[in-house]
Amino acid sequence: MAGLHKSDMKNPVVRWIDERLPIPSMLNKEYAQFPTPKNFNYFWNFGALAMVNLVVMIVTGIFLAMHYTAHTAYAFDSVERIMRDVNYGWLIRYIHMNGASMFFIVVYIHIFRGLYYGSYKTPRELLWMLGVVILLLMMATAFMGYVLPWGQMSFWGATVITNLFSAIPIVGPDIVVWLWGGFSVDNPTLNRFFSLHYLLPFLIVGVVFLHVVALHITGSNNPLGIEPKGPQDTIPFHPYYTIKDTFGLCIYLIVFAFLVFFMPNYLGHADNYIPANPLVTPAHIVPEWYFLPFYAILRAVPDKLGGVLLMFGSIAVLFVLPWLDTSPVRSMKFRPLARPFFWMFAIACVVLGYAGAMPAEGIWVTISRVGTAYYFMYFLVILPVLGKLERPRPLPESISAPVLRGGGPVPAGASAKPMEKA
């Protein structure tokens, strides 16, 4: 017979619960006392922001689903009914709509922070890979959500993206018919997309949980990219980072609110306020902004299958990134040679995004190709080779002593040591 959990809780009610179901102890350990590097900058807010954003999306989504009708004949009108007749329906829908954009902004910044500070490197490989899984699930969810209002962009976006699968040799066309549940994007497609759009966010919650568990095993990376050497290098998560995250949250909410209240349709596309028409394709089909870089990669290749493979490859490559980057130094702060390549990579992503919004002709094809080439070069050639060639700047002794730069030049290989957990 196992006894009760030994609880340190002072409040008798909390203690009673804690002895039987030690969630308070767990929360205390993982979110209050959790030792966190003391030198985070504001880029470390974005994980918490993404979590809040996910909750906002789920809550607004549940309330929208109470009023939405997933049928081709009613979907568009039911969304308009939400916008016009449901009490605060416009608010809930605009939060959900712009929340998707905010989610991608936050997550992309979160990812670029990881790339810059080497957060994917050992021992955080799995943490990183779970993050990539979340990104993939987010993309699928966002794509299916965009179909639900059943506007022109919904319909044609769904048609174009599902047709990607027809590039698969032999079984491709059958897979597409299976995805559609018919011979074109139609009511069965809309119904299953609604069902999956409701399901996937809860899968995301599950993977986020794993992401956080993995994070709490390895502990957080930090701007210096060196592991804490002892208690002097860390501070408890609460109140230091809870309050810092709360402040970051307020700033994020201000940006979010500005979008929702003053320019709710800025990031959307006008054509999606035209009801879906299977007989007329809009003049320019553009995906939502957060898919544009991938769309540019897709269109950069003249071959259908090649384009699809490269587009999926651009995400797949992130899975193996921890093993592609050969440098033992995490933070770009100490990698003078890699840093310009990183910034070029960031620029390439932005340029790809821009090219993805432009018509696929003339100079934009060339630009897309150059951008795509650099995107893959960065991961497959530059990072593996640089790690071998580069002489990183000497790493500080510890987080508490980042000024001790005079420790003499450290050989590239030797810097692996300070990264081990203290």
Place this chain on the structure above:
Amino acid sequence: MMRSLRNAVVAAALVLATPFAANAAGEVVKPPAQDWSFGGLFGTFDRASAQRGFQVYKEVCAACHAMKQISYRNLAEIGLSEDEIRAIAAEVQVQDGPNDDGEMFERPGRASDRFRSPFPNERAARAVNNGAYPVDLSLIIKARGGGADYLYALLTGYRDEPPPGVPVMDGMHYNDYFPGHWIAMGRPLNDDQIVYADGTPATTSQMARDVTTFMAWAAEPELEQRRAMGVRVILFLTILAGMTYAVKRKIWADLKH
């Protein structure tokens, strides 16, 4: 380093966003920007103009264009009284039923009815209009990249003759701002075509301006409430952010760096 990283992120966000502005224009001629009562961050709908615009819609556009997202009761939002709305609704016959004999019947409209559509369905509309479909106007301002400016430019952008060198297309009309220039809809507004109830001279530009204001309201009836709430929310969040920052400073002051 931090600053450059931050700047890069901001720049990235801006650059990512611009293609929409650029792309919305596309091959379309960019309509000249107008000064709208509902423009800017804090604009509100000019009620008198919106009411005149409704008159234009009712007497001109409604012959071909539906606005099926709008109900007569919604007109209260642009300042019509309940009695006026009842009277307006009662002017049209709407189909209802089936009755106890299983038959559909016509009855005078009520405030709760949607605006009556001129055609029962898209095919009927196309059949009468030479194959062209007069689009539903409920969302027209949101559904066109140029928004209100575009609608105004389109309504006032007709030419009797195409520019020299452009071959005439039978049954089509030349418009400076329609994508591709040839539009099936003939010039809808002409000076003094209607008589405004409030005595405003019904010039083409006045009618175009009024009907655009009406359409802007129809597309975004929540606009005023949204902006007013936005001001309060952002004010609240700014104060909260300031206070949170102060708390953060105090808490972190304990730490030796």
Place this chain on the structure above:
Amino acid sequence: MANAATATGSADGRSAETRRDFLKLTTTAMAAVGVGAFAWPFIDSMNPSASVLALASTEVDLAPIAEGQAITVVWRGKPVFVRHRTADDIRAAADVNMSALPDPATDQSRVQKPAWLVMIGICTHLGCVPLGQRPTDPKGDFGGWFCPCHGSHYDTSGRIRRGPAPRNLEIPEYAFLTDTSIRIG
């Protein structure tokens, strides 16, 4: 605490502490208000929408209903019985001893014009729709309505006379617009 917290001078420290506590409290309170305000739109979104409220009243033309006939109209998703009562119906309804009623109410209190009885056609027992609207329907032992689910009998004033139903059929809010039309709701 694992960090090197520095203690400032004691007197100073106390006042700094109070100030911080006050600031923390105010900020927390404000954030709580914010969360509460944020919750309201979601709660309110579940209330009847503007389009539902617009249909909250129904107008009924009484002219086509002959004496002795009844019609059922739908109001707020519920059946409403409108019966054009005969002189016999009215007399039967008026000649009832109050003590004989499980839910005493005079006929006068249940109608605005004696010829017209307007009631929500939902049995007050468990929500079935009673029979008695069509000429061929059983009207129960009191010439009004009979609920087939559990055998409640209603009289020509819609009052419960026998059976498990606890209350008389409910009278909706309505008003005569003209002599031959009413608005329910």
